Amino acid sequence: MPASDLASLLSTRALGRTIHALDEVGSTSDLARSLADAGATHGTLVVAEAQRWGRGRRGRVWVSPPGENLLFSLVLRPAIPLARASELTLVAAVAIAEALGGAGFPAAIRWPNDLLLAGKKVAGILTELAASGEAIRWVVLGVGIDVNSRVFPPGVAEIATSLALFSGQEVARAPLLAAVLGSLESWLARHAREGLGPVRERWLQRSSTIGARVRAEGPEGPVEGLAEAMDEDGALLVRDAAGRLARIVAGDVEPIR
Numbered sequence: 023m024p025a026s027d028l029a030s031l032l033s034t035r036a037l038g039r040t041i042h043a044l045d046e047v048g049s050t051s052d053l054a055r056s057l058a059d060a061g062a063t064h065g066t067l068v069v070a071e072a073q074r075w076g077r078g079r080r081g082r083v084w085v086s087p088p089g090e091n092l093l094f095s096l097v098l099r100p101a102i103p104l105a106r107a108s109e110l111t112l113v114a115a116v117a118i119a120e121a122l123g124g125a126g127f128p129a130a131i132r133w134p135n136d137l138l139l140a141g142k143k144v145a146g147i148l149t150e151l152a153a154s155g156e157a158i159r160w161v162v163l164g165v166g167i168d169v170n171s172r173v174f175p176p177g178v179a180e181i182a183t184s185l186a187l188f189s190g191q192e193v194a195r196a197p198l199l200a201a202v203l204g205s206l207e208s209w210l211a212r213h214a215r216e217g218l219g220p221v222r223e224r225w226l227q228r229s230s231t232i233g234a235r236v237r238a239e240g241p242e243g244p245v246e247g248l249a250e251a252m253d254e255d256g257a258l259l260v261r262d263a264a265g266r267l268a269r270i271v272a273g274d275v276e277p278i279r
């Protein structure tokens with residue numbers, strides 16, 4: 023995607039105002055991390071048509087055929103303490119879900135930050151950061167949205183979808199990316215002004231996890247039970263069969279029957 027196509031569509035003040043648009047890169051997040059270390063400003067965007075080693079959460083790979091989808095990473099320099107960094111993942115999930123909703127795709131959020139359409143994953147978010155003591159130096163938010171892919175590898179087709187598969191038509195990527203950046207900028211500003219409250223409220227409205235039976239990795243090992251709520255700090259509360267409540271702060275949560 024040429025940087026000029028995107029630049030002309032942006033409504034943001036900071037996000038995407040510096041753009042590195044590449045045909046191919048190792049990982050947009052790796053490049054964004056180096057740029058951040060070298061002093062790149064808040065909002066610097068790296069977007070690529072293809073990645074040689076796209077990275078997913080928990081050491082997984084993120085596979086995306088060239089030219090079909092959105093693969094991008096943003097350098098953020100949020101003014102919040104390190105202890106609250108995990109909130110940014112929820113902010114990003116809400117912002118992307120809202121942008122997809124605005125484009126006619128009713129995305130749900132699976133804890134903490136997978137975006138689902140009709141129960142299948144359509145986008146993923148990888149949040150990485152560097153800190154000095156208690157201060158965040160930078161956050162790199164890496165986002166993959168399956169926009170126009172129609173064929174997935176065996177085993178993935180059952181759990182993944184794309185906007186084109188959902189709607190039956192090709193979706194223009196530059197306007198969608200501009201909408202995602204606009205939504206992210208306004209949710210980041212809201213989070214900075216008002217804290218996690220409004221983000222949490224919107225997250226709960228869009229959640230596919232709350233009320234579902236799940237398996238998760240708790241602080242004392244695996245937990246199975248009902249995902250009851252998200253607490254004020256953004257942790258997921260899962261009640262097991264013995265009535266004990268586990269607080270899940272990181273990791274994957276799988277739905278179970």
Ligand code: BTN
Nearest residue numbers: 049076077078079146147164166
């Ligand atoms: C997940 O596991 O759900 C997170 C996937 C994040 C993938 C995106 S694609 C753009 C950016 N660059 C990467 O290497 N990963 C993220």
